[in-house]
Amino acid sequence: MATQAKSIAVLTSGGDAPGMNAAIRAVVRSAISFGMKVYGVKRGYNGLLHGDFEEMNLRSVSDIISDGGTFLYTARSPEFNSPEGVKKAADMCRAKGIDGVVVIGGDGSFRGARDLVGEGIMCTCIPGTIDNDIACTDFTIGYDTALNTAMDMIDRVRDTSESHDRCSVVEVMGRRCGDIALNVGISVGALATLVPEVEFDYQEEIIDRMKMAQATGKKHFIIIVAEGVGHSEELTRRIEKDTGIESRATILGHVQRGGSPTLRDRVIASRMGYHAVALLKSGSDNRVVAMKGDDIVDYDITEALSMERLFDKELYKISYKLSI
Numbered sequence: 001m002a003t004q005a006k007s008i009a010v011l012t013s014g015g016d017a018p019g020m021n022a023a024i025r026a027v028v029r030s031a032i033s034f035g036m037k038v039y040g041v042k043r044g045y046n047g048l049l050h051g052d053f054e055e056m057n058l059r060s061v062s063d064i065i066s067d068g069g070t071f072l073y074t075a076r077s078p079e080f081n082s083p084e085g086v087k088k089a090a091d092m093c094r095a096k097g098i099d100g101v102v103v104i105g106g107d108g109s110f111r112g113a114r115d116l117v118g119e120g121i122m123c124t125c126i127p128g129t130i131d132n133d134i135a136c137t138d139f140t141i142g143y144d145t146a147l148n149t150a151m152d153m154i155d156r157v158r159d160t161s162e163s164h165d166r167c168s169v170v171e172v173m174g175r176r177c178g179d180i181a182l183n184v185g186i187s188v189g190a191l192a193t194l195v196p197e198v199e200f201d202y203q204e205e206i207i208d209r210m211k212m213a214q215a216t217g218k219k220h221f222i223i224i225v226a227e228g229v230g231h232s233e234e235l236t237r238r239i240e241k242d243t244g245i246e247s248r249a250t251i252l253g254h255v256q257r258g259g260s261p262t263l264r265d266r267v268i269a270s271r272m273g274y275h276a277v278a279l280l281k282s283g284s285d286n287r288v289v290a291m292k293g294d295d296i297v298d299y300d301i302t303e304a305l306s307m308e309r310l311f312d313k314e315l316y317k318i319s320y321k322l323s324i
């Protein structure tokens with residue numbers, strides 16, 4: 001029979017995301033309900049390496065479900081990114097009697113978990129990042145909140161853009177993934193949305209479409225640019241020069257990473273947190289928890305990391321048809 005974890009730790013790693021606290025709460029409470037000991041690790045793998053963790057009880061995670069950020073803090077740990085670092089972290093776990101770790105983060109954090117498994121520590125991973133850039137899951141924790149925050153901010157930009165008959169170019173987060181840009185673009189009726197996954201033709205998709213829309217009476221415009229495409233200031237200056245329409249750039253930045261998680265993120269985080277601990281309890285380790293449709297599923301970490309992320313090109317096409 002597979003070894004069941006008896007004492008586990010939970011950590012958040014990489015960029016924070018709203019809903020990480022809800023996931024930590026679910027991990028802690030599920031572990032206690034299964035009769036396990038559970039430790040909260042500070043600042044990701046750094047805390048694991050240096051023994052910066054403490055035992056959690058039911059009240060340790062009270063009143064955090066609605067908080068953004070991560071109350072365990074997070075970090076990117078260069079020291080852990082070496083075989084010596086991974087071994088040191090595994091030895092620290094063994095010294096404290098910890099046999100399983102729940103890692104909440106992005107695919108960089110999952111690679112760390114895979115390496116820890118190689119050193120004999122059971123691990124399960126929960127996808128937490130606003131970017132929604134993890135191939136094995138339809139949704140990552142924090143994505144829904146970031147979408148809603150960005151939509152709300154751009155609605156405000158629209159008010160002023162409309163008052164002045166301007167073109168507003170808004171850059172949203174998403175380093176390698178255009179999911180935030182695509183969905184926010186649809187929700188705010190952006191004339192054009194630029195994403196890293198799709199090549200775009202400046203003249204055809206921006207200038208010609210602006211002129212076409214102007215001819216039907218449209219006077220203000222919103223253009224969304226994913227962070228992975230960048231150059232929003234430069235694009236804004238170019239649009240103003242080529243069309244004569246006064247244009248402004250807004251880079252939303254880290255405002256998208258904060259704030260109270262939406263209901264959807266809290267529920268997904270709670271379900272994933274429970275599942276991650278249930279896996280360790282049943283002796284199943286080396287897994288990434290994911291969402292497929294409305295189901296919670298799990299994959300081998302290496303298999304999850306090798307999956308290819310598919311961008312929704314059909315939805316992208318639809319967004320262009322609707323926003324004109």
Ligand code: F6P
Nearest residue numbers: 015129130131173174175227257
């Ligand atoms: O991965 C989430 C994310 O917010 C990306 O969209 C962005 O590129 C990156 O993190 C920014 O990271 P940092 O915390 O280093 O500014």
